[in-house]
Amino acid sequence: MQPSPPTPQVTGARDPFQEPRREDCPWCGSPRLRTRLRASDPLRHRPGTFVLDECRDCDHVFQNPRLTAEGLAFYHRDFYERHLEEFAGRVLSARAVRRRHRAAAYALSALRDPESWLDVGTGHARFPEAAKEFFPYTSFDGLDPTARVEQALLEGRVEEAHRGYLTTPGMAHRLRSRYDVLSMFHHLEHAPDPRAELRAALTALRPGGYLVVEVPDPGCAFATLLGRWWLPHGQPRHLHLLPLANLRAELETLGCTILVTDRKAPHVPYDLSAALALPLASVPSFLRAMAAPVIDVAAILDHTLAPLFRRTFFSNAYRIVARKEVGAVT
Numbered sequence: 001m002q003p004s005p006p007t008p009q010v011t012g013a014r015d016p017f018q019e020p021r022r023e024d025c026p027w028c029g030s031p032r033l034r035t036r037l038r039a040s041d042p043l044r045h046r047p048g049t050f051v052l053d054e055c056r057d058c059d060h061v062f063q064n065p066r067l068t069a070e071g072l073a074f075y076h077r078d079f080y081e082r083h084l085e086e087f088a089g090r091v092l093s094a095r096a097v098r099r100r101h102r103a104a105a106y107a108l109s110a111l112r113d114p115e116s117w118l119d120v121g122t123g124h125a126r127f128p129e130a131a132k133e134f135f136p137y138t139s140f141d142g143l144d145p146t147a148r149v150e151q152a153l154l155e156g157r158v159e160e161a162h163r164g165y166l167t168t169p170g171m172a173h174r175l176r177s178r179y180d181v182l183s184m185f186h187h188l189e190h191a192p193d194p195r196a197e198l199r200a201a202l203t204a205l206r207p208g209g210y211l212v213v214e215v216p217d218p219g220c221a222f223a224t225l226l227g228r229w230w231l232p233h234g235q236p237r238h239l240h241l242l243p244l245a246n247l248r249a250e251l252e253t254l255g256c257t258i259l260v261t262d263r264k265a266p267h268v269p270y271d272l273s274a275a276l277a278l279p280l281a282s283v284p285s286f287l288r289a290m291a292a293p294v295i296d297v298a299a300i301l302d303h304t305l306a307p308l309f310r311r312t313f314f315s316n317a318y319r320i321v322a323r324k325e326v327g328a329v330t
Contacts, residue, residue: 019067028060035053036053038052038228051065059219072237075236098126101127104131104265104266108131111181113135114138115180116178116179117140117141120166124157125157142160143163149162172200180210184214198213199254202329213319214317215242217232229275244261255325264311266315267309267315271314276291276294
């Protein structure tokens with residue numbers, strides 16, 4: 001059994017796991033920032049506090065100070081991914097996850113039959129697995145910063161596995177103009193530089209190809225009501241939360257045509273149940289068992305009220321489908 005890596009001491013800008021604190025917005029450059037959230041790691045309860053700042057001008061939300069590459073790698077280690085997936089399994093059943101992936105694939109089935117598709121941030125490649133039902137002649141590849149994508153390759157859920165980010169040195173060049181569709185389901189919030197990741201995504205797409213981006217909505221009313229216990233705040237792993245208007249404008253600036261904007265279907269019904277389960281993530285199992293009936297009631301409320309939440313500012317995610325036009329910036 002290999003020893004666990006040392007715990008980072010998250011104390012401020014001098015810490016090797018954190019960059020210096022920014023005094024301006026990384027999206028629009030405005031110095032008008034406010035602190036949106038201060039939170040510790042809710043899953044592993046390691047020392048330190050993480051801060052999310054929000055720009056008063058463009059509403060972009062970002063981790064400040066941001067994790068360094070070393071810090072991000074630390075929190076992406078497989079042992080953390082396993083812990084996160086165990087927690088997610090208590091909030092959303094495997095059946096619910098499969099149903100959500102299948103619904104997303106069905107919603108995209110109006111796209112003309114693509115020859116090749118890259119799913120970025122694919123994890124275990126559950127979306128490509130579900131999408132093959134609707135795109136039986138499409139070749140699905142996966143890209144992810146963790147070893148999960150390599151396991152997905154071994155188990156036949158993707159045909160090629162790429163480890164890293166689109167902005168990993170050499171990655172965009174290797175994947176240039178290879179794909180008809182590129183999807184990012186809850187990936188962009190993990191990217192150190194979302195703008196660079198979007199440009200690299202367009203580099204990997206052929207002209208006329210489609211980019212599918214689904215991300216948490218920082219404007220969700222639950223974010224204000226639940227604070228540190230709103231699961232999509234995702235500290236310390238979520239580095240950026242992008243408002244819909246900002247992402248639309250960026251894609252249009254890069255030369256894309258927005259085809260679909262959806263704030264209903266991407267909503268994941270877990271806000272209330274996750275807010276109750278997060279504080280219990282590291283307590284003894286008998287305490288979690290005692291609280292299970294309350295979490296079950298919250299989960300029922302999440303699903304019962306989901307049709308209403310999807311049509312209001314309680315929707316917790318949105319999806320954009322854009323087409324890369326000839327001459328788009330890459």
